[in-house]
Amino acid sequence: MGFREVGTWQYSKEKENGVKEHIRKLEAKVKTSEMQGVDLKCEGFGTILTGGSGTGKTTFANQYAAYLHAAGLVSTSTVKSTTGIYLADGGISRIKNYIENMERDGGILFIDDAHFLLSSDHSSGIKVLDYLLQTIPLHSAKIAFILAGTEKGMRKVIGHGGHSTATMFQYLINFEDFKDEELVGIFGRVIKKKWDGKMIVEGGEAGLFVRVATRRVGRGRGMERFGNARAVEALVGRVWERQVVRRAAEREKHSATDSNIFTKEDILGPDPSNAVLNSPAWTQLQKLTGLEKVKDSILSLLELVKANYQREMEEKPLLKVSLNRLFLGPPGTGKTLVAKIYGQLLAEIGILSKGEVLLRNPSDLIGQYIGDSEANTKAALNAAIGNVLVIDEAYMMYSGGSDGTGNESDSYRQGIMDTLVGEIQSTPGEDRCVLLLGYDTAMEEMLQNSNPGLARRFPLADAFRFQNFTAQELESILRSKLADDVLEATDEAIRVAMDVLEKASQRANFGNGGEVENLISKAKTNYQSRASTLPIADRPKEWIFLPQDFDPSFDRQKSAPSNLRKLFADVVGCESVIHKLETYQRVALAMKSRDLDPREYIPTNFVFKGPPGTGKTTTARKLASVYYDMGLLAEPSVVECSASDLIGKYIGHSGPKTAKVFEKALGRVLFIDEAYRLADGGKCSYASEVVSELVDLMTKEKYKGKIVVVLAGYEDEMNGLLGMNPGLASRFPEEICFANLSPETCVEILNIKIRQAGIGLGFLEYVRGANAEVTALMKKFVATKGWGNARDVETLAKGICRGVFASLGAGGELVCTRDVVVGVLRGMLGERMKRGGDCVDEETVWGNSRIRGTDNRKMMMADRRTGQRKLERVKEKLPGEVKKVGELEVFLASGMQ
Incomplete structure (x- = not known):
């Protein structure tokens, strides 16, 4: 019986070359075997069909069964159809039942998607395949086994295990995709x-x-x-x-x-040229505040889409255009909102069949076990057919460093990117759009250091770039959101709100539109608190925000001069610094009253020179509050670091390390202590990289006028640093020199610190000559090596306070006594002089009022390192005794008190 007698193949014309050729060969074999007297039933007719979905494999299997039955090669034309997934889920018992049920009458067992028997998602599938391959030779005379699947998958099935699959499946037919x-x-x-x-x-x-x-x-x-x-x-x-x-x-x-x-x-579908004009999504996009560059990018894409539509009508090759894009920009700039509008627009002009937006984060795709990330990503991509898949904060798919190291160890995240590369083709007509959203720097780092295929599918050159909103755009957003919530604000309140947003915009993590929403939320809270103080009858029905609702200290600039004096009230000897800062305040106030930006005229880069303990760090901290009050900083805080925090471990490391510190300090004061260490090592050192990066960063628009940088260190060493790099010196024209504190100033600071602890000065305040006595001791302190100025004065103050509390009896008064004050001063002075190798005389330890006797009354002190032998010789010649004063041994000759 010939093939044409069996019936008409569905789509027979399309598959004539491959399928019918196989049937003709089989027909010839049947006729030859009849003439030769060979029984073909014992040969078996196991067949593997490979090809994509919808190529006619199932149709062929049914008609093939009819032909084999008509040719007398199988006893029945019955076809039992199943799938690889179904068999894998049922285990060996399920495939065993199929074979046992067909054993008597025979027929065709057709297993579609057989390659799923080797899928990692179905652990029992391999056992089923092994059982099947073992069983086929036993039943091939009655049952013809036909396995179908994708070409790639079925190649794995053929090569599975040690079975001779080539003899079990003599025929392999490939169904090519339709032209x-x-x-x-x-x-x-x-x-x-x-x-x-x-x-x-x-x-x-x-x-x-x-x-x-x-x-x-x-x-x-x-x-x-x-x-x-x-x-x-x-x-x-x-x-x-x-x-x-x-x-x-x-x-x-x-x-x-x-x-x-x-x-x-x-x-x-609709002609894109006409569809855009009637598109609600396009209208909504145009109404969004700002985003001009994004709108232009989308318009350029639409022009390509229109051009391709025209080329289709002319049956010309299409221009390459990909719907898959990067959305790059700071937070709160509308990336997610525009992604939704973009998807809706593509659907409305007929590019996508559905146009829904599926929002995912990398955390939604990362799996618990190996292979889960790939499966999750494939599932998300399959669900996005006809739709838009948005992966927000996509840079979290990359866990490596800026040098490209580290991500290889995270196979879970790497699996997401590899799957995206494998599944996304970015070809014209692809009924799916994938958008990767994130911050510029992090996304660029990921694309540069991860799977290269990702950058080819999502070119940076084609990215939609979102910019920080301008002040005018932020005000428009503010007014729009107030109107949406049916809220009002006075003109002055709007101005104050914009001042708050302007300060906040200096921060590295400024939230743009999100920041506006947060500000309105705070204003609502402040309004409610303010309104709750009014009698119920006097509370307004309409919500109208006042300046204090947006910023409770909105008039701080007017009180800035008095705030400045209060701020430095506990600092002695800083009148020149206060005068300089007051000048800056007057400039800022005058320029702002004329709607001018004072940033160009008020310095933001300083060099603090001076010995330790002279107030450099303290002044920097107060500088943050002063500049915040002037509206030049986002926060009244300081990022403190030393030169070693900026210096890297290898060549090329110092620059990025310095940039990260600058990023952290944006909108604040950056105080770099011991900055003179950046002069170490010459031009080829890691420190020189820091200097070069400093010079570069301070000229960038991102940081200019938005960060106050203070370099601090000893005067001579700082002069050396600035002399080493003229570019650095030119960027730090303002210097504030801090001199060693005078003994009188040290005594004044000591008194302030004691008062701050809640202790009365007592002796220091009421005893005549007390100040002179303490000042005299302080002069000796100042002359010691390594004197730390205010730092050491604070240590003295703490020692005196400890002494006061230690000597406090029941019901006693917290007040300084001479014994405590002088005792602590003399004790610490002796230790400091000994540590520095200075001579320690009897006046230092006991004072003139404690020394009596004539020249034959002698005293000798010696430390444990050098003076012990001299002390022993004195003890042999003079009667007396040895007393301990701190770590010192003091010999008192007879008659000394």
């Missing part, structure tokens, strides 16, 4: 069958519009998810759906056309 002209034929047959030949297609069933539509389908050829005939059936479904929507709209206008006509627009 464009074949898809046109399928389109016509599907329509004829579904509408019984009654549906009219504008332009003809093989006309231009159908050719363009099926060519769009054919662009998915070669991809794993390409559906071939099923894709054409899905196309017909979309055409019908568009017709239904069109006719419903026509009926509303009482202008309905023939229901048995598919128009050009039904077949192809």
Whole structure:
């Protein structure tokens, strides 16, 4: 019996070359075997079918069974169909039942998607395949086993294990994807069958519009998810759906056309040129505040889409255009909102079939076990067919450093990127859009150091770049959001709100639109607190924000001069610094009153020179409050670091390390202590990289006027640093020199510190000559090596306070006594002089009022390192005794007290 007697193949014309060639060969073999007297039933007819979805494998299996039965090669034409997934889920018992049920009558066992037996998602699938391969030789005389799946997957099945699969499956037939002209034929047959030949297609069933539509389908050829005939059936479904929507709209206008006509627009969707004009998404995009560059980028993309539509009508090759894009920019600039509008727009102009937006984060895709990340990502991509998949904060897919190291160890995150690269083709007509959202620097770092294929699929050159909103745009957003919430604000309140936003915009993590929402939320809270103090009858019905609702200290600039004096009230000897800062305050106030920006005229880079303990760090901290009050900083805080915090571990490390510190200090004061250490090592050292980076960063618009930088250190060493690099010196024109504190100033600071502890000065305040005595001791302190100025004075103050509390009796008064004050001063002075190798005399330890006797009354002190022998000789010659004073041994000759 010949093949043509079996029946008509579905889509037989399309598959004639491959499938019918196999049947003709088999026919010849049957005839030859009959003439030779060979029984072919014992040969077995195991067959493997490879090809994509919708290529006719299942149809072939059914008609193949009919042919084998008609040729007498199998006892029945019955086909038992199942899938690899179903068998894997059921285990060996399920495949065993199939074979046992067919054992008596025989037939065809068709296993579609057999490659899923080797899927990692189905652990029992491998056991099923092993059992099947062992069982086939025992039943091949009665049962013909046909396994079908993708070409790539079935190659793995053929090569699985040590079984001789080539002898079990003598025939391998590959079903290639349909060509464009074949898809046109399928389109016509599907329509004829579904509408019984009654549906009219504008332009003809093989006309231009159908050719363009099926060519769009054919662009998915070669991809794993390409559906071939099923894709054409899905196309017909979309055409019908568009017709239904069109006719419903026509009926509303009482202008309905023939229901048995598919128009050009039904077949192809709307003309993008016309669709954009009527697109609600496009209208919404245009209404958004700012985002001019993004709007221009989307408009450029739409122009490409329009051009390609025209080229389709002319049956010319399409210009390359990808819907997959990067959305790069700071937080709160509208990336997620625009992504939703973008997806809706693509659907409205007919580029995407659905246009829903699926929002995911990398954390949604990262799996618990190896392989989970890939599976999660594939599932998200499959769900996004016809839609937009938005991966927000996409830089979290990369866990490596800026040098590209580290990400290899995180296979879970790497799996997400590798899957994106493998699944996304970025070809014209791809019915899916994937958007990666994130901050510029982090996203660029990821693309530069991860899978290179990711950067090819998401080119930085084509990215939609979102910028920080300007002050005018922020004000527009503020007013719009107030109107949306039915809230009002006075003009002065709006001005104060904008001052708050302007300060906040200096921070590295400024939230733009999100910052506006937060500000309004705070204003609501402040308004409620303010209104709650009023009698209920006096509370306004309308919410009208006042300046204090947006900023409770909104008038701080007017009180800045008095605040400055209060700020430095506990600092002695800083009148020149206060005068300089007061000058800056007057400049800022005068310029702002004329709506001028004072940043260009008020210095933001300082060099603090001076010995330790002279107030450099303290002044820097107070500088932050002063500049914040002037409206030049976002926060009244300081980022403190030393030169070693900026110096890297290897060449090229210092620059990025310095940039990160600057980023952290944006909108604040950056205080770099011991900055003179950056002069170490010459031009080739790591420290010189820091200096070069400092010079570069301070000229960038991102930091200029938005950060106060203070370099601090000893005067001579700082002069050396500035002399080493003229570029650095020119960027730090302002110097504040801090001198050693005088003994009198030290005593004044000591008194202040004691008072701050809640202790009365007592002796220091009321005893005549006390100040002179303490000052005299302080002069000796100042002359010691390593004197730390205010730092050491604070140590003295703490010692005195400890002494006061230690000597406090029940009900005693917290007040300084001479014994405590002088005792602590002399004790610490002796230790300091000994540590520095200075001579320690009897006056230092006991004072003039404690020494009596004549020249033959002698005293000798010696430390444990050098003076012990001298002390012993004195003790042999003079009667007396040894007393301990701190770590000192003091010999008192007879008659000394």
